[in-house]
Structures are given as structure tokens and as C-alpha cells.
Amino acid sequence: MDVIVIETPQLGDRSYLVHDGVVALVIDPQRDTDRVEAAALEAGVTITHVAETHLHNDYVTGGYDLAQAHGAEYLVNAADPVSFEREPVTDGQIVQIGAFRVTVVATPGHTHTHVSYIVSDGTTEAVFSGGSLLYGSVGRTDLVAAIDTVGLTHDQYASVRKLVHEAQHDAALFPTHGFGSFCSSGPATGAGSSTIGEQITTNHALTDADEEHFVATLIANLTAYPSYYAHMAPANMQGPGPADLEVPESLDAAELTRRLADGEWVVDLRNRVAFSSGHLQGAVSFEYGNGSNFTTYLGWVLPWDEKLTLVGTHADVEDAIRDLSRIGIDSPDAAIGTEPRALAPDAPVASYPRVGWAELARDHAAGDVLLDARRTDEFADGHLIGAVNVPLHEILSRMDEIPAGTIWVHCGSGYRAGVAASLLQRAGRDVVHVDASFADVESAGMPMAEKAV
CATH class of the missing domain: 3.40.250.10 (Rhodanese-like domain)
Known part of the structure; x- marks a missing residue:
């Protein structure tokens, strides 16, 4: 059994091609399926099965299109309310694919119908955990509905225990999320690899013996997530078609x-x-x-x-x-x-001025606005005295709340501040882009507010 990792660092996710040298299973493919097909071609294998761990919230799947293109079986939880033909799978079901066996494990938590897959060739095992067990943490549990979050967090706690009980300790772990995706929660490490045994001893979801403490802590540390997530699961229920990757003719x-x-x-x-x-x-x-x-x-x-x-x-x-x-x-x-x-x-x-912390400290005048475009959790963890916090993703809807005057806008690295500065200038505001790392703010002599206890 060979596992080929297909990275999507732009979204912090991974997809997988699992093969025995002849046939292949693809797990959680992104919509641009040409990358998967290139990997299969290079390995000299035929894609016979495609599997989803869940209806994804952070991207449009390529699973349906890939399965259609290759005449492959499309493994999707029988409980998922999809509008297309698929091979429905349920907890405990075993699917034989070439020389390896795939066991379906119900692991609700990230979603109600989430499943993981344990793949074995008789000697070695690999666990594909989607948004269930991640490296160091688990998938977030607040993406379905606010009313479901507590219940799903309890489900997540139970699911990861079930998963590690059913898998070998030396099984390699291959999650879909946890590499920068906002579908991660808690202290996801972003490590390159791990095993079930390693997670048993290091993952807080498995080492915390107090379920109520785990649930409360996980929920308390959930942060904002992208608004476009609301559109992903509905699209994935429909069986998305292929992506059009052609560059159009340039506008005159x-x-x-x-x-x-x-x-x-x-x-x-x-x-x-x-x-x-x-x-x-x-x-x-x-x-x-x-x-x-x-x-x-x-x-x-x-x-x-x-x-x-x-x-x-x-x-x-x-x-x-x-x-x-x-x-x-x-x-x-x-x-x-x-x-x-x-x-x-x-x-x-x-155009607009682009400066660092030293210029801000020197030139910021009374009556100017200091705008912090970081998320509210980042702001609460430490911010400049007098700063107004409007997270980047809220600027368009809260433009009228930003005080009058020249706006000096910063973030954590300079990137979000650059986006914010352009939005503010587009709205007719006088703006200065503070393009600097927040990690350097104190060494530049800028006054920090005391953290709330």
C-alpha cells in the first residue's frame, strides 16, 4: 500500500491517493482534480474508488466529478442528504479495493455524518480521519449550527476515542484538515506526519480525561471562520461539476x-x-x-x-x-x-503611504484613527493603546463605524492591513498602510494595552 499526499496549502488541506500498484482510492479530493489524475498517471494506477469523509465546509469537492470521469465507485455516507448517485457507506462496512481493505468508521463531531477510513493491506494500516482526529487536535465543531455545537463537541470527544480503539497504534494518520485550514480547532500542530500511537499520548482530545473540560475548552477557543463556508456544504450536496481553469481573454x-x-x-x-x-x-x-x-x-x-x-x-x-x-x-x-x-x-x-512601526510612532497625530484589522481573539490577546478593532472580514459591513480622520491600519503581518487599506481607500477614506509584523510592535516602542483578565 502506497499513500500519495496531494497538498493544498492555499486552504490548509490535504487529499490522498492510496494504491496497491494497480488500483487506487482517492480520499477527499479538491475540485481541481487534474492534480489527482496526474499523480495516478505517474504511479501507473487506475482510480476505481473515490471517498469523502464528510460534506466539506471549506472547499468544493472534486469527488463527484472525479468518480464520474473514471467510472469509479463514489463512497459517501449513506446518511448524507446528497442529490446524486453514490455508493452509500455505513459504520463498520468493509470495502475491498484491490489488495487492501477499507473499513468505514462513523466519527461524528466535525459534522453529524462524518466518517473516517481505516485502510489495511494485511500488514500495515493507514487512518484517513478527515476533520476528526488531526495532528494535535480535532476538527472544529461549530460549522453546522450554533445549537449543535455542544453536542457535536461531545461527539468529537467520543469519536476520536472510538477511532484510536479500532486502529493499530502504529497506523499512520492522514487527516484532511489541520495544515492551516480554519476547519481545525485548538492546538492543531500542522506537523507533517504522525501515527495513532503518537496522538494517543500527545493530542489533547485524547489526553484530557475530563470530557466536560475538553468540551468547554474547545468551544471557548473557537475563533471566527470564513463566511464563504456557508456556501460549501450546499454546493457539495449537489455533486459539483468540473472547474473551468482556462484564463479568459484579457479585457480591453x-x-x-x-x-x-x-x-x-x-x-x-x-x-x-x-x-x-x-x-x-x-x-x-x-x-x-x-x-x-x-x-x-x-x-x-x-x-x-x-x-x-x-x-x-x-x-x-x-x-x-x-x-x-x-x-x-x-x-x-x-x-x-x-x-x-x-x-x-x-x-x-x-496610491497611499506604506509605513512601519517607527513611522507610525513618529507621525501618528491626535485625531488620527489607529485601526487593528486582526480578528477579535487576536486583538484580545494584545493590542495597541487606543486601537479600534474592526476585523478585515467585517470592514465592508462596518465601514460607517470607523471614526473620521486619517486611518492607520495594521494587522499581524501586513497582508490583511494591505487589503483593508485598499477597501478603505476605495470607500473614500484617507488611509496609511502599516506594513509590519505585530511581533515587532513592542520593540518599536509602541504602547500596549494591558490584557483583560
Whole structure:
């Protein structure tokens, strides 16, 4: 048995191709299935089965399309209310796939109908735990409905114990979430690999003997998650079709100018340094690449299901289209190029100052606004005296709450502040982008508020 890991770092998830040298099982594939097919081709195996651990909340699945394309059995929990044909599976069911055996284990918690898969070739075992048991923690339990969170957290506590009881201690563990995904909870480590035995001794969900303490602690530490999650499970219930990854023909200057003038969403993919120094007025900055969490923040911040125009290099636009397809944002338009005046000669060009902590300490004046665009939990953990906290994902809906005056906006690294600065300027506000790491704020001599006890 060989396990090929297919990383999606843009969303903090993994998919898996499990094969015996002849046939293969794919677990939790992302929507851009060409990556899975390339892995199968390189391994010289035929995809005969595709399996889902749950109806995903953080991405649109490629499972249905992949199974259809290969005539593969599509293993989905019998209890999932899907509208397509699948091979329904239930707790304890065994599926033989080539030289290995797959045991279905009901592991509710992340969702009500979550399942995990224990795969064995008679000698070794591998556990595919989806959003159940992660490296160091478990999948979050608040994505179904607020009224269900306590019950699902109790379910999660019981499920991981059931899973480790049914698996060998030396079985390799392969979760789908836990590598930066907001579907993770608690102290997920983001480690590269682990075993069931290691998790038994290190994972707080397994070492905490007090179930009530575990439930209360997990829920207390749940943080905000992207708003686009609300659209993922409904899409996955329908059996999503293939992603269109083609780069469209570049818009001409007149059409791009019109879209800007009409207030449409034009997304500049260049780095935030270039954007701040000169960009098409009305465009917003979502820097692509460099570990930017582009997909997550764009899907979280901008209004859902409104037409987008991507501006950037052909390579960045192509990659961004792929990334956005994973969360159901399909077929954005594009304007290929990096020089604002060349892209739309008749459109106005704007800029704003970009500074560090030293400039903020020196030049911030009485009456100016210090805006912290981090999440509320980050703000509560430590913030600058006098800062106003409006998380990036709430800025559009709370624009009227931000006080008048020049706005100096910061975050944890500078990325979110760059997005926020562009949104504020688009709304007609006078803005300064503080592009600096919050880890350096105290060494720069900025006054910090005392933490609430």
C-alpha cells in the first residue's frame, strides 16, 4: 500500500491517493482534480474508488466529478442528504479495493455524518480521519449550527476515542484538515506526519480525561471562520461539476475602465508594496502568493457571487483562477498586465503611504484613527493603546463605524492591513498602510494595552 499526499496549502488541506500498484482510492479530493489524475498517471494506477469523509465546509469537492470521469465507485455516507448517485457507506462496512481493505468508521463531531477510513493491506494500516482526529487536535465543531455545537463537541470527544480503539497504534494518520485550514480547532500542530500511537499520548482530545473540560475548552477557543463556508456544504450536496481553469481573454482598456467607474470588484494580484505605490483607483489589493492566504481572505471579505476581474501577470491570474475554483468562485474575468496606466490609460491612478512601526510612532497625530484589522481573539490577546478593532472580514459591513480622520491600519503581518487599506481607500477614506509584523510592535516602542483578565 502506497499513500500519495496531494497538498493544498492555499486552504490548509490535504487529499490522498492510496494504491496497491494497480488500483487506487482517492480520499477527499479538491475540485481541481487534474492534480489527482496526474499523480495516478505517474504511479501507473487506475482510480476505481473515490471517498469523502464528510460534506466539506471549506472547499468544493472534486469527488463527484472525479468518480464520474473514471467510472469509479463514489463512497459517501449513506446518511448524507446528497442529490446524486453514490455508493452509500455505513459504520463498520468493509470495502475491498484491490489488495487492501477499507473499513468505514462513523466519527461524528466535525459534522453529524462524518466518517473516517481505516485502510489495511494485511500488514500495515493507514487512518484517513478527515476533520476528526488531526495532528494535535480535532476538527472544529461549530460549522453546522450554533445549537449543535455542544453536542457535536461531545461527539468529537467520543469519536476520536472510538477511532484510536479500532486502529493499530502504529497506523499512520492522514487527516484532511489541520495544515492551516480554519476547519481545525485548538492546538492543531500542522506537523507533517504522525501515527495513532503518537496522538494517543500527545493530542489533547485524547489526553484530557475530563470530557466536560475538553468540551468547554474547545468551544471557548473557537475563533471566527470564513463566511464563504456557508456556501460549501450546499454546493457539495449537489455533486459539483468540473472547474473551468482556462484564463479568459484579457479585457480591453475601455471595459476595464468602465468596470472601475461602475464600482465593480477589480482585484489587483500584485504584491502590496507595488499596489500601495500606484494602482487603478477603485481596485482592491489581494496580493497573490507568498503564503498570503489569498483564497481564504478574498472569499471571506468580498461579497459572495459578485463578478470579479483579476488584474496581474498571466501566471498569477491562472493560479488565482485555480485557487478560487476550489471555493466555488468560477470564471472570473481578467486584465493581464502589471502597469496600471498601460492597462487603463483613461482611468485614474491612486496610491497611499506604506509605513512601519517607527513611522507610525513618529507621525501618528491626535485625531488620527489607529485601526487593528486582526480578528477579535487576536486583538484580545494584545493590542495597541487606543486601537479600534474592526476585523478585515467585517470592514465592508462596518465601514460607517470607523471614526473620521486619517486611518492607520495594521494587522499581524501586513497582508490583511494591505487589503483593508485598499477597501478603505476605495470607500473614500484617507488611509496609511502599516506594513509590519505585530511581533515587532513592542520593540518599536509602541504602547500596549494591558490584557483583560
